Amino acid sequence: MLLVFIIAAFLWGVGSITQVPRVLRGWAILFLWAVVVLAHLVLPDGNGIRAATGGSAAPWLMLGGAGLIVVLYRTVLQRLRKGALARGASLAAESGESADQGPFREAELRRYARHIILREVGGPGQLKLKQARVLVVGAGGLGSPALMYLAAAGVGEIGVVDDDTVDSTNLQRQVIHGDQDIGRPKVQSAADRMIAINPFIEVKTYNRRLEGDAVRDLVAGYDLVLDGTDNFDTRYAVNSACVLAGKPLISGALTQWEGQVSVFDPANGAPCYQCVFPQAPAPGLAPSCAEAGVIGPLPGVVGSIMAIEAVKVITGAGAALRGEMLIYDALWGETRKIRVKPRADCPVCGGAGLAEDAAKA
Numbered sequence: 001m002l003l004v005f006i007i008a009a010f011l012w013g014v015g016s017i018t019q020v021p022r023v024l025r026g027w028a029i030l031f032l033w034a035v036v037v038l039a040h041l042v043l044p045d046g047n048g049i050r051a052a053t054g055g056s057a058a059p060w061l062m063l064g065g066a067g068l069i070v071v072l073y074r075t076v077l078q079r080l081r082k083g084a085l086a087r088g089a090s091l092a093a094e095s096g097e098s099a100d101q102g103p104f105r106e107a108e109l110r111r112y113a114r115h116i117i118l119r120e121v122g123g124p125g126q127l128k129l130k131q132a133r134v135l136v137v138g139a140g141g142l143g144s145p146a147l148m149y150l151a152a153a154g155v156g157e158i159g160v161v162d163d164d165t166v167d168s169t170n171l172q173r174q175v176i177h178g179d180q181d182i183g184r185p186k187v188q189s190a191a192d193r194m195i196a197i198n199p200f201i202e203v204k205t206y207n208r209r210l211e212g213d214a215v216r217d218l219v220a221g222y223d224l225v226l227d228g229t230d231n232f233d234t235r236y237a238v239n240s241a242c243v244l245a246g247k248p249l250i251s252g253a254l255t256q257w258e259g260q261v262s263v264f265d266p267a268n269g270a271p272c273y274q275c276v277f278p279q280a281p282a283p284g285l286a287p288s289c290a291e292a293g294v295i296g297p298l299p300g301v302v303g304s305i306m307a308i309e310a311v312k313v314i315t316g317a318g319a320a321l322r323g324e325m326l327i328y329d330a331l332w333g334e335t336r337k338i339r340v341k342p343r344a345d346c347p348v349c350g351g352a353g354l355a356e357d358a359a360k361a
Contacts, residue, residue, distance in 0.1 A: 004036055004053055033067075036060055077117065103127050108200055112154050125315035126154060132314045135159040135222040137210060137238055139186040141289065141299030142228025142252045142306060144176035149307035151194035155314070157202045158194065159222060162186040163209040173296045210234055215241045224313055226306050227251045227273075230288050232280035239264065239273035243349045248313055248320075249273060252306045254294050255286070257331035259302035262340060263309055263321045270322035271342040272349040298330050 008029050015025035039049050040057035054060065104112070104126070115121045115129075134155050136143050139162040150158055166174075166181040166189055174186075181189035187205035194203050206218065211234075219225055219241040227238050227249060235251065242249040248265040251273055264273045280286075305326065312320045321337075328335050342351040 004032065008032055033060065033064055037064070077113065103130060105200070108154070111198070111200070115153070120317035121311075121315050125317065128315050129154045129311065130156040132224065133157040133159070133222045134224045134226065134310060134314075135161065135219065136226045136228070137161045137234065138228040138230070139174075139176065139190040140164070140170065140228065140230070141173045141254060141294065142303040143190070143226075144174045145300045145303035146226055146228060146252075146307045146310070147190055147194055148176055148197060149304055150310060151198045151201055151203075153307070153311055154198065155201060155310075157204065157222075159204045159206060159218070160187045160190050161206040161208070161210055161218070162190075163207060169290075173294060173299045175300065210237060216244060219247060220245045223247065224310060225249050226310060228303065228306065230254075232277075232286075235273060235277075236280075240348050243272050250306050250309050250313070252302045254289060254299055254302060256292050257295055257298065258327065258329050259298055260325055260327045261302060261305045261309065261321060262325040263313065265313075265320075265322050266342065266349040266351075268322060271340055271351075272346060274348045275343040275346045275351070276325070276340045278343070278346075295330060298328075301328060301330065 011025065011028045011032065014020075015028065036053050037057050037060050039047075039053065040060065043049060108130075109116070112126050115126050116123055118125075132155050134150055134157070136147055136150070136158065139147060139160050143160070143162070147158065147160060162185070164186050166177045166184050166186055168179075168182055170177060171179065171182075176193045177186065177189045185205075185207045187207045191203040191205050194201065208214070210218065215237045219238065225238060225242050225247055227235060228251075229235060229238075239249060239251075241247075242264070243266055246267045248263055248268070249272070250261070250263050252259060252261045262276070264270055264276075266272050266275075305328075309320050312318050323340060324337050325340050326335065326337050342349065344351040
């Protein structure tokens with residue numbers, strides 16, 4: 001068998017040196033394989049050629065089948081990529097981008113290939129991700145995985161808001177930062193990591209606390225907001241700004257071993273954050289991670305779910321957690337969903353017409 005592989009390698013190598021097209025080199029190796037298989041099928045048992053090439057046609061047939069699967073996979077993938085590029089170019093032309101170059105470079109098509117072959121995303125969905133502007137409030141435990149996965153997914157513009165610096169106590173769970181980042185602003189550390197993951201995106205950093213009119217001005221410039229902060233004042237301010245601007249808000253929260261995620265979007269039939277949490281809990285009832293502790297991998301799970309919900313909201317894939325809250329209990333390995341509804345007396349959204357009559361039922 002080794003001799004056959006040596007001959008195949010020789011044919012490929014000589015063809016490469018002489019610049020024979022890959023297709024013709026492939027046909028030459030296919031011919032060699034067919035000759036070996038035919039020899040096993042025609043020549044009698046004990047023949048020297050059969051003995052020298054493995055003694056049976058079975059391994060060669062299996063090898064040929066495996067090669068056929070690889071070729072078919074590559075062919076289908078190339079066709080899907082070409083189709084996605086054509087559809088993307090059409091959408092790009094509608095949005096004013098250059099249709100000659102298309103919305104994606106070749107390197108981006110390779111990078112996002114696993115998205116493009118997904119029926120629920122495809123080329124149009126990936127283009128929506130590229131054109132999306134997402135603001136992430138907090139570059140800590142929840143923001144870390146959310147930011148990294150949004151960057152990797154190809155969200156075109158990502159804003160990061162945080163007024164804190166990296167501390168050694170953060171590194172047990174805030175995986176976007178490293179030991180070398182201690183003392184640096186979290187937004188800068190996060191931005192460096194995101195660009196290292198995906199150089200095709202744009203990252204905007206806001207090294208400040210969100211308060212006053214700045215919240216509304218900032219939120220208005222983005223399509224979607226993710227909130228992973230650990231204080232209720234910021235949560236309520238961000239929620240109010242999102243309701244005023246009509247932007248969806250994906251909110252996550254943690255405590256010790258448990259996390260929760262929901263999509264607050266009154267404009268699309270869901271309650272706002274303050275519908276569900278009318279007022280901040282009394283001091284001591286909802287201690288921060290610094291006070292109560294948190295298991296390290298938990299923010300990774302919950303922050304990743306926030307990123308998934310963001311991708312779903314942007315692309316329209318599946319059903320986002322609008323009107324539902326997903327609760328994950330890491331200690332017992334359990335998940336559950338509960339329904340959440342608009343409140344007619346909500347001071348922020350007023351039930352938004354009871355969420356437009358539950359999105360017209």
